[in-house]
Amino acid sequence: NAGVTQTPKFQVLKTGQSMTLQCAQDMNHEYMSxxxxxxxxxxxxxxxxxxxxxxxxxEVPNGYNVSRSTTEDxxxxxxxxxxxxxxxxxxxxTHGSGGWNEQFFGPGTRLTVL
Amino acid sequence: xxxxxxxxxxxxxxxxxxxxxxxxxxxxLSNIQWYKQRPGGHPVFLIQLVKxxxxxxxxxxxxxxGEAKKNSSLHITATQTTDVGTYFCAGPRGAxxxxxxxxxxxxxxILTVHP
Numbered sequence: 001n002a003g004v005t006q007t008p009k010f011q012v013l014k015t016g017q018s019m020t021l022q023c024a025q026d027m028n029h030e031y032m033s034x035x036x037x038x039x040x041x042x043x044x045x046x047x048x049x050x051x052x053x054x055x056x057x058x059e060v061p062n063g064y065n066v067s068r069s070t071t072e073d074x075x076x077x078x079x080x081x082x083x084x085x086x087x088x089x090x091x092x093x094t095h096g097s098g099g100w101n102e103q104f105f106g107p108g109t110r111l112t113v114l
Numbered sequence: 115x116x117x118x119x120x121x122x123x124x125x126x127x128x129x130x131x132x133x134x135x136x137x138x139x140x141x142x143l144s145n146i147q148w149y150k151q152r153p154g155g156h157p158v159f160l161i162q163l164v165k166x167x168x169x170x171x172x173x174x175x176x177x178x179x180g181e182a183k184k185n186s187s188l189h190i191t192a193t194q195t196t197d198v199g200t201y202f203c204a205g206p207r208g209a210x211x212x213x214x215x216x217x218x219x220x221x222x223x224i225l226t227v228h229p
Contacts, residue, residue, distance in 0.1 A: 031215030096214030
């Protein structure tokens with residue numbers, strides 16, 4: 001199994017540009033999440049999904065959209081990039097059963113917005 | 115909203131010294147998890163604690179969950195250079211099944227080990 005994969009690994013955008021960060025998992029996990037990581041702030045939840053067709057906002061959702069058309073894929077869209085969105089973005093998935101909540105993280109996308 | 119505080123933010127130790135990081139939640143947690151992130155890498159799951167007062171060991175790592183289920187600690191005995199990285203605690207943002215996939219992370223403790 002490849003686990004959780006993310007593309008691209010690195011991206012530089014100009015202010016106002018849009019882009020989609022890709023995330024896929026091959027573990028048949030129902031639950032998927034997007035986090036951003038900034039220095040000294042840990043990881044903060046952007047959006048999450050409890051299954052295909054169901055998404056909800058996390059702690060810092062503004063400026064981001066998500067959709068979940070299949071169990072495997074959970075793309076994150078930046079509508080109009082801003083310098084404040086410069087960060088490292090991690091996608092994660094979990095099976096979510098019996099109270100076990102182990103998150104499997106992808107390798108991350110390092111985004112710079114100029 | 116729910117907050118998870120973690121201290122210290124940085125810890126420098128000599129190889130062979132012990133290390134402890136502490137995690138405190140503003141709310142009672144149904145469980146707490148710990149993750150390790152190597153420099154340039156992604157978080158990797160270490161353990162989940164569920165029961166009040168629970169203590170679990172993984173080789174040189176000892177994890178504790180407080181009696182009130184609002185605090186936790188990770189202790190590493192005799193650190194090695196392979197222990198370098200950032201250690202995060204994380205608690206679920208909701209209750210029961212609604213919390214799957216939703217975590218509130220502490221700020222992390224960056225551990226440096228000098229050989």
